[in-house]
Amino acid sequence: NAGVMQNPRHLVRRRGQEARLRCSPMKGHSHVYWYRQLPEEGLKFMVYLQKENIIDESGMPKERFSAEFPKEGPSILRIQQVVRGDSAAYFCASSPTDGNTEAFFGQGTRLTVV
Amino acid sequence: AQSVAQPEDQVNVAEGNPLTVKCTYSVSGNPYLFWYVQYPNRGLQFLLKYITGDNLVKGSYGFEAEFNKSQTSFHLKKPSALVSDSALYFCAVRDRRVYKLSFGAGTTVTVRA
Numbered sequence: 001n002a003g004v005m006q007n008p009r010h011l012v013r014r015r016g017q018e019a020r021l022r023c024s025p026m027k028g029h030s031h032v033y034w035y036r037q038l039p040e041e042g043l044k045f046m047v048y049l050q051k052e053n054i055i056d057e058s059g060m061p062k063e064r065f066s067a068e069f070p071k072e073g074p075s076i077l078r079i080q081q082v083v084r085g086d087s088a089a090y091f092c093a094s095s096p097t098d099g100n101t102e103a104f105f106g107q108g109t110r111l112t113v114v
Numbered sequence: 115a116q117s118v119a120q121p122e123d124q125v126n127v128a129e130g131n132p133l134t135v136k137c138t139y140s141v142s143g144n145p146y147l148f149w150y151v152q153y154p155n156r157g158l159q160f161l162l163k164y165i166t167g168d169n170l171v172k173g174s175y176g177f178e179a180e181f182n183k184s185q186t187s188f189h190l191k192k193p194s195a196l197v198s199d200s201a202l203y204f205c206a207v208r209d210r211r212v213y214k215l216s217f218g219a220g221t222t223v224t225v226r227a
């Protein structure tokens with residue numbers, strides 16, 4: 001059973017470009033979470049999704065950021081018109097419907113905006 | 115609302131000595147509590163969790179944690195630290211009624227030989 005797969009591992013974008021980060025949850029997991037980790041900081045919750053539904057997006061910036069988890073395919077975190085402050089590590093986690101099971105994390109995507 | 119506090123940014127211990135990483139939490143309902151470890155440029159690895167039952171939870175790599183409801187704490191412990199335990203440790207909490215995990219700021223553990 002493969003773990004949570006994130007790609008790309010590293011992404012470099014120029015200011016104003018779009019960044020698309022992908023996350024494939026573990027097999028059998030229907031819950032996906034995105035977190036952002038800024039240098040020297042902890043993990044900040046961004047969004048929680050189930051298939052085709054955004055359940056909690058209280059941590060998402062109001063502009064430029066969006067997330068989806070379609071019926072088929074990976075979850076996507078999209079950042080439009082990136083700025084230098086978006087440079088961070090973005091982690092995806094997944095968990096099954098069973099609420100007692102821990103969330104499993106991917107290796108992260110390190111976004112650098114130049 | 116739910117939150118986690120890790121009062122120490124850094125913990126330094128000598129190899130072979132006991133290691134403790136502190137965590138206190140706040141949650142409106144009953145908590146699920148977790149510890150994760152992060153090595154440089156890697157994702158988070160699960161160490162252990164408290165769901166229900168025994169307050170003392172044993173996890174991976176010789177780590178354990180004690181759930182203390184009255185003090186709202188979930189401190190991570192290891193009786194004898196190894197140099198390879200040097201990493202960034204995160205405590206996390208979620209209310210049983212929701213799925214969202216809230217993390218502490220992390221504690222950097224350095225174990226010197």
